[in-house]
Amino acid sequence: MGCPYCNGDTFENAATQESETQWINKCKGCGKYSMYDEATDEQTALDEPRKSNG
Amino acid sequence: MTVAANNTRLNSDVGANNNDLSSIGGGAGAESTDDPAAFFYQGSGIIYRKVTATGASGGGFTYTHPSTTDMTAAATRTMMCKINVTDFGGLNTANGLRLRIGDGSYRDYVLAGTDGKINALQKYPAKGGFIIMPIDPNITAYYDTNGGPTLSAIDEFSAVARFASASAKAENLGLDIIDLGTGLTITGTSVALIDFVDTDEGTLANRWGYATLLADGVFQAFGTWVFGTATAVTMTDTTRVSIIFPDGLFQAGWSGLDFDLQNASTDITLTNKDWKGLGTTAVEDTRPVLLVTGTDGSLTLNNSVFTNYASMTFTSGVVFDGNTILESEAITQAGATITNNICSGNVNANAEALFTIDDLSLFTKNYVEGDGTGYMADLGTISSSGTISWDNTFNTSNFAAVDGSTGNEVILVNYTDTGADLVISVAAGASTPTIHNTGAGTVDVQAGLITLAVTVLDDSTGLPITDARVHLHKSGTPATVYINKETNVSGVASEDIAYDADTDIVGWARQMDVSGTDYTPKDFGGEYTSAGFSITIRLEPIT
Numbered sequence: 155m156g157c158p159y160c161n162g163d164t165f166e167n168a169a170t171q172e173s174e175t176q177w178i179n180k181c182k183g184c185g186k187y188s189m190y191d192e193a194t195d196e197q198t199a200l201d202e203p204r205k206s207n208g
Numbered sequence: 209m210t211v212a213a214n215n216t217r218l219n220s221d222v223g224a225n226n227n228d229l230s231s232i233g234g235g236a237g238a239e240s241t242d243d244p245a246a247f248f249y250q251g252s253g254i255i256y257r258k259v260t261a262t263g264a265s266g267g268g269f270t271y272t273h274p275s276t277t278d279m280t281a282a283a284t285r286t287m288m289c290k291i292n293v294t295d296f297g298g299l300n301t302a303n304g305l306r307l308r309i310g311d312g313s314y315r316d317y318v319l320a321g322t323d324g325k326i327n328a329l330q331k332y333p334a335k336g337g338f339i340i341m342p343i344d345p346n347i348t349a350y351y352d353t354n355g356g357p358t359l360s361a362i363d364e365f366s367a368v369a370r371f372a373s374a375s376a377k378a379e380n381l382g383l384d385i386i387d388l389g390t391g392l393t394i395t396g397t398s399v400a401l402i403d404f405v406d407t408d409e410g411t412l413a414n415r416w417g418y419a420t421l422l423a424d425g426v427f428q429a430f431g432t433w434v435f436g437t438a439t440a441v442t443m444t445d446t447t448r449v450s451i452i453f454p455d456g457l458f459q460a461g462w463s464g465l466d467f468d469l470q471n472a473s474t475d476i477t478l479t480n481k482d483w484k485g486l487g488t489t490a491v492e493d494t495r496p497v498l499l500v501t502g503t504d505g506s507l508t509l510n511n512s513v514f515t516n517y518a519s520m521t522f523t524s525g526v527v528f529d530g531n532t533i534l535e536s537e538a539i540t541q542a543g544a545t546i547t548n549n550i551c552s553g554n555v556n557a558n559a560e561a562l563f564t565i566d567d568l569s570l571f572t573k574n575y576v577e578g579d580g581t582g583y584m585a586d587l588g589t590i591s592s593s594g595t596i597s598w599d600n601t602f603n604t605s606n607f608a609a610v611d612g613s614t615g616n617e618v619i620l621v622n623y624t625d626t627g628a629d630l631v632i633s634v635a636a637g638a639s640t641p642t643i644h645n646t647g648a649g650t651v652d653v654q655a656g657l658i659t660l661a662v663t664v665l666d667d668s669t670g671l672p673i674t675d676a677r678v679h680l681h682k683s684g685t686p687a688t689v690y691i692n693k694e695t696n697v698s699g700v701a702s703e704d705i706a707y708d709a710d711t712d713i714v715g716w717a718r719q720m721d722v723s724g725t726d727y728t729p730k731d732f733g734g735e736y737t738s739a740g741f742s743i744t745i746r747l748e749p750i751t
Contacts, residue, residue, distance in 0.1 A: 167237035190234025
């Protein structure tokens with residue numbers, strides 16, 4: 155599942171955990187943030203891009 | 209004892225690699241600072257990540273090395289990939305596990321799934337654990353996708369997993385230390401075959417993957433195991449073991465055995481071994497190659513089985529005795545003694561020879577089953593006349609029954625001397641070979657030979673007389689001479705002739721050279737039969 159903004163599939167290694175199954179990732183291509191949910195294997199765009207604290 | 213790895217290790221400090229990682233797919237990133245890690249093969253750490261992705265692009269991580277490596281160079285073109293998926297049972301069946309080699313773009317390889325390019329990669333091993341797989345990105349038939357990386361400047365290595373059903377609660381995809389190389393070299397005195405395994409898999413800090421243990425007494429060999437260099441190696445290993453050369457994503461000729469006999473002190477004997485290749489020619493010829501170089505040392509390979517070899521090339525330093533060769537081809541004698549071997553299922557094509565022979569006197573007592581295609585032995589070009597002995601057997605049903613040029617005669621030879629015949633004398637008990645002669649000379653195969661032998665003794669002492677002259681011809685036909693030569697140190701003069709019919713023969717023996725003891729000549733006569741002729745003549749010394 156790739157970046158919802160640029161469809162790239164490579165993210166920075168550091169990620170911020172939002173919940174037990176959700177992580178915020180920063181795309182290495184476009185630099186935008188999105189949310190990955192392990193339970194659904196979905197990568198969704200964040201309404202307001204947020205910075206990772208990872 | 210020294211076992212050296214012909215190897216370049218990239219990420220020697222796995223624990224510091226977190227700074228060089230990126231994620232393929234979202235989720236938690238990869239980890240390389242756990243030390244010891246939850247699972248690993250080499251050392252105490254690994255790069256690993258929790259992956260539960262089910263989408264086509266999968267999930268995983270990329271390790272980016274701080275410098276680039278030329279993966280077109282012979283020494284570093286093959287990656288010894290060591291990879292593990294702990295919850296492998298849920299992997300996608302088509303392409304559950306991939307390895308990528310790249311520089312920003314990449315070529316990727318399916319390591320578990322029906323998209324795998326070789327049979328060995330069609331599914332994850334049922335018992336799980338680390339997959340050790342050589343990957344050569346230069347071979348275009350192996351990759352699944354190709355983004356066009358510059359193989360002379362590779363710095364990225366990625367592991368990607370894709371699940372049909374994922375249940376991982378922790379890191380489950382791991383890529384252990386990245387090694388690029390060609391195999392192992394052993395030197396030293398009184399070494400043993402298991403030293404390869406003990407130094408590689410048996411040493412936690414090494415574990416390159418070239419020599420591992422599949423079970424007790426069953427070795428897995430990747431790359432080339434080299435015996436000896438300019439430095440000698442001595443090895444007498446009679447332990448019963450199997451050495452398996454698996455298939456893999458590597459270049460033809462990368463897998464096998466290399467015996468270097470350049471040092472006169474090198475002395476190797478390997479007995480009771482099962483040397484089995486599992487490579488194929490389906491994509492790339494990944495069958496093992498046995499190569500001997502140098503002639504000063506010695507190598508004895510005996511009482512062993514060699515299966516599925518692309519080629520075997522010997523030198524005069526080799527004795528190859530009492531082995532079974534199965535499903536192999538292109539065996540070059542080059543002065544070696546090759547005797548008492550059985551060959552079956554050989555796969556040389558028609559008009560190609562299983563053996564290339566340069567000294568027939570050292571190629572004896574071998575049996576070749578044959579399969580109807582190809583020659584048993586190529587004798588090369590012979591330019592001068594004479595008699596050579598043939599003392600081998602074969603299944604006559606699987607070679608041409610008459611001389612010709614169908615490409616499956618027993619012997620291929622280019623005999624060029626038009627002045628006299630080349631005689632191939634068939635030894636007792638040997639099969640009579642058919643000939644494909646490409647030269648202008650004539651090859652005469654003489655089978656069913658009988659021996660006419662005259663032994664000359666001193667009648668006073670009973671000792672053999674050396675250098676006595678013996679003459680033997682057909683009775684009533686003096687021009688048909690069978691023996692005209694001097695006796696040897698055993699007092700014997702003999703010749704082999706083709707049997708025609710029971711024949712009366714007459715002759716004489718004398719030793720009267722006015723030097724030392726002379727003897728009174730004596731005439732004799734008799735008859736040769738299909739069993740030959742043998743007589744002892746006692747000459748009286750002249751005092």
